[in-house]
Each structure stands twice: as C-alpha cells, then as structure tokens.
Amino acid sequence: MGHAERDHALLSASGAHRWLYCTPSARLEEPFPDTTSEAAEEGTLAHELAELKVRNYFYSVEFGKRKLTAAINKLKKEKPWQDEMMGYTEEYLDYIKGVALAMKSTPYVAIEKRVDFSAYVPDGFGTADCILICGNVLHVIDFKYGKSPNGRVEAEGNPQLALYALGAYEMYKILYPIENIRMSIVQPRLSDGISEWECPLEELLSFGRYAKGRAELAIKGEGEYAPGPKTCQYCRARGQCRARADHDVKLAFSDNLGKLPPFISSEEMGDYLRKGADVTKWLGDLQDCALKECLAGKEVPGWKAVEGRGSRDWTDMDKAFDTLTKGGIAEDAVLWERKPLTLAQVEKVVGKKDFADAVGEYVVWKPGKPALVEASDKRPAITNKVTAAEAFKEDQV
Incomplete structure (x- = not known):
C-alpha cells in the first residue's frame, strides 16, 4: 500500500497535538473533507523514496539494487518528483545507519510498520517510518520533509512519536525487555533538522495513561476547546469553529483599552504577540471559508465571490514567436531574456557535493534580515549585530 492510501484513524497519531489538547476538535472536524496540497504530495513521494532506500539497506536480499532502481525510476515519473529528494533521503538513511551501527548488536528493524496503540486510544493506529530495537532500547525514527524553519518538529514530548512508541512497545514487549525509549525526528531540509529525545519506559507509559x-473525551466530542496557533493550524473546522472565532475576536477587539496606560510595556508587547498569533491566520481561514460558501451558491451577507484579475497566455508560443521572427523581429535580442540561474538553482543542477568542490570558494554567506520569533526557537538570539537601517536598506528607495 502506498503512503497516500494509508487509512486514517479518527484519533490519529499525526493529529494528536490537536485532539490531546482540544478534545472536541476530533468530532467537530468530521464533516469536513480531508484535503491535500502540493507540499503534502511532495512529502508523500519523498517518504516513499526514503522507505525504498532504508529497505534496500537492511533487506538487500529481498529488495536488492535492481528492485530499488526500478522502484525509484517509477517514482521519478510522478508529478511531485524533485531530483533533490535523492540527496535529502540519503541524509535520512545515513542517520538510520549511524544509529544502527552504534547499537551494541545488530538491531531488529521494522520499516513503515503499522502500529496499534488502541490500548490507549480507541481504534488508534498509525505507521511508524522506522523502528529499531536492540537489547532494552526501543528507538522510533520519523522522517519529516518540511523545509520551513518555523515548521521544525521537536522529538521531545512529541505526541505523534510517543503514540508510535506505545504501539511498538505493545507489539514487541513480549519479545524484548524494553526499558528505554528513544525517539528521533529527521528533517533533512533544515540545517538543524535532527531532534532526539530519550525517556524511561515508565515516562512513556505515564503519557499513555x-x-x-x-x-475518552475526544471520542465522545467532549471536553474544553483550546483554540490557538498550534491546535488550530491543521484542524479542518478551523474556519467555522465558534470557539476559535470567540477567542480571536476577544483578542482583536478588546474593549478595555481605555482603562490602560497609553503606552504598552515590553512585557505586554510580548504577551500581545503571543496571544494574537492566530488572529491573522483565523481571518484568512474565515475568508477562505466564506469564499467557498459563496462559490457554492450560498449567501454570506455583505460579501460575494468575484473573478480575480486575469492574465493573458499564449495558446502556442512557438508558432507566435515564429510568426514574429518571420515578420522581422530579432528573436535573440527581443523575444528571449538571458539571465543566470540563482545560486540555489545551480546547486540543484550540479549537486551539493560537486557544487561545493567546484565553486564553493566563490560562495559567501550573507546573513538574513532580523526576524522576530518565539523564544523557544532553536536559533541563537542576535543583538546589535546589524542595525535596522542596514538590514532593510534594500527596501529603501
């Protein structure tokens, strides 16, 4: 079964960060269809490629080089394919190799293993990317293909990985004297994309309880709503959820401003930024939801759907250009613009290693513009390294 055809439980491991903290959301989003995106399709294809490479490494007799090559060539025909996936999945494989070789003996290896954690979550199941067991250690490794620094996933306290680990423990506890749990997230598209965490078995079981x-609350649609940036981010009901609307309206339209001093303090500034992080996202989700209603022929008082600004396109560019050149228009000088590829595009064409070997000496790192992030972000804080005028001078006219 391909990754895209996996079954999804109502209380899925991938959605645990939501239903664990906002228990009614699991039932609330049931009427809404589960949609996908280009990024999700790209991630699915990268997962399939990663699985093939890991399977070939550990089970080369059953899945040898010839089968691997044939399977990869098949994936290359898929629309989301990008050549850079080969390098990123190799980094994932290298991490797993390193973990396995560091173990005291050859580990038991399970790849894309369906795990059942229904002892803790009704009808709970999921698919773990890689499970390694050696002695009393159970190690669960998860591959993430996201590339946004804000989307970095931490292994510590990660509920998805913890549920996978619970399922794996229930499956293998009769065969192995498991006492320690290790969990890893590998996000090769990020420079700091490896996150690891270890805990004793009792801590995992405590989480299970x-x-x-x-x-038990979530399956019945009971409990308290807990709207916020993380819980609402992937909730299918986020555009129409009343709890979220009430929460963000209170934040955006507070009625006690006249009772406060005219200037906010640094402490209040940080508090407003944290509390209001979801307001803009909520308004965007609300607009998307209203647009769908209008397009479906339903009335949203005060609003309507209109056609956006269109654009022109060629029906046959080659024939059009041929006609123009025959009419005396110089093709090379007028119809085509010659410009170099970006540094990233060149590296993608050449390959990371060959690029570094050939022209690495001509590359310099330019620091990015200062950005405001939450204190939990792993990147080091900067102070007085660059002035605001210098950072934003390219925006000045």
Whole structure:
C-alpha cells in the first residue's frame, strides 16, 4: 500500500497535538473533507523514496539494487518528483545507519510498520517510518520533509512519536525487555533538522495513561476547546469553529483599552504577540471559508465571490514567436531574456557535493534580515549585530 492510501484513524497519531489538547476538535472536524496540497504530495513521494532506500539497506536480499532502481525510476515519473529528494533521503538513511551501527548488536528493524496503540486510544493506529530495537532500547525514527524553519518538529514530548512508541512497545514487549525509549525526528531540509529525545519506559507509559483519558473525551466530542496557533493550524473546522472565532475576536477587539496606560510595556508587547498569533491566520481561514460558501451558491451577507484579475497566455508560443521572427523581429535580442540561474538553482543542477568542490570558494554567506520569533526557537538570539537601517536598506528607495 502506498503512503497516500494509508487509512486514517479518527484519533490519529499525526493529529494528536490537536485532539490531546482540544478534545472536541476530533468530532467537530468530521464533516469536513480531508484535503491535500502540493507540499503534502511532495512529502508523500519523498517518504516513499526514503522507505525504498532504508529497505534496500537492511533487506538487500529481498529488495536488492535492481528492485530499488526500478522502484525509484517509477517514482521519478510522478508529478511531485524533485531530483533533490535523492540527496535529502540519503541524509535520512545515513542517520538510520549511524544509529544502527552504534547499537551494541545488530538491531531488529521494522520499516513503515503499522502500529496499534488502541490500548490507549480507541481504534488508534498509525505507521511508524522506522523502528529499531536492540537489547532494552526501543528507538522510533520519523522522517519529516518540511523545509520551513518555523515548521521544525521537536522529538521531545512529541505526541505523534510517543503514540508510535506505545504501539511498538505493545507489539514487541513480549519479545524484548524494553526499558528505554528513544525517539528521533529527521528533517533533512533544515540545517538543524535532527531532534532526539530519550525517556524511561515508565515516562512513556505515564503519557499513555494521560492520552487514554484525553482520548475518552475526544471520542465522545467532549471536553474544553483550546483554540490557538498550534491546535488550530491543521484542524479542518478551523474556519467555522465558534470557539476559535470567540477567542480571536476577544483578542482583536478588546474593549478595555481605555482603562490602560497609553503606552504598552515590553512585557505586554510580548504577551500581545503571543496571544494574537492566530488572529491573522483565523481571518484568512474565515475568508477562505466564506469564499467557498459563496462559490457554492450560498449567501454570506455583505460579501460575494468575484473573478480575480486575469492574465493573458499564449495558446502556442512557438508558432507566435515564429510568426514574429518571420515578420522581422530579432528573436535573440527581443523575444528571449538571458539571465543566470540563482545560486540555489545551480546547486540543484550540479549537486551539493560537486557544487561545493567546484565553486564553493566563490560562495559567501550573507546573513538574513532580523526576524522576530518565539523564544523557544532553536536559533541563537542576535543583538546589535546589524542595525535596522542596514538590514532593510534594500527596501529603501
């Protein structure tokens, strides 16, 4: 079964960060279709490629080089394919190799293993990317293909990985004396994309007991709503959820401003930024939802759907250009613009290693513009390294 055809449980491991903390959301989003995106399709294809490489490394007799090559060539015909996936999945494989070789003996290896954690979550199951077991250590490794620094996933306290680990423990506890749990996230498209966490078995089981209580509420659609940037981010009901609307309206339209001093303090500034992080996202989701209603022929008082600004396109560019050149227009000088590829595009064409070997000496790192992020972000804080005028001078006219 391909990655895209996986079954999805109501209380899925991938959605645990939502239903664990906002328990009614699991039932609330049921009427809404589960949609996909180009990024999700790209991630699915990268996962399939990663699985093939890991399977070939550990089970080369059953899945040898010839089968691997044939399978990869088949994936290359898929629309989301990008050549850079070969390098990123190799980094994922290298990490797993390093973990396995560092173990005291040859580990038991399970790849794309369906795990059942229904002992804690009703009908709970999921698919773990890679499971390694050696002695008393159970190691669960998850591959993430996201590339946004804001989307970096932490292994510590990660509920998705913890549920996978619970499922793996229930499956293998009869065969192995598991006492320690290790969990890893590998995001090769980020420079700091490896996150690891280890905990004793009892800590994992304690989480399992907590998850069981929360799941009992979630399966019945009970409990308290907990709207916020993280819980609402991928919720299918986020555009029409009343709890989220009430929460963000209170933040955006507070009625006690006249009772406060005229200037906000640094502490209040940080508090407003944290509390209001979801307001803009909520308004965007609300607009998307209203647009769908209008396009479906439903009335949203005060609003309507209109056709956006269109654009022209060629029906046959080659024939058009041929006609122009025959009419005396110079093709090379007028119809085509010659410009170099960006540094990233050149590296993609050449390959990371060959690029570094050939022209690495001509590349210099230019620091990015200062950005405001939450204190939990892993990047080091900067102070007085660059002035605001210098950072934003390219925007000045």
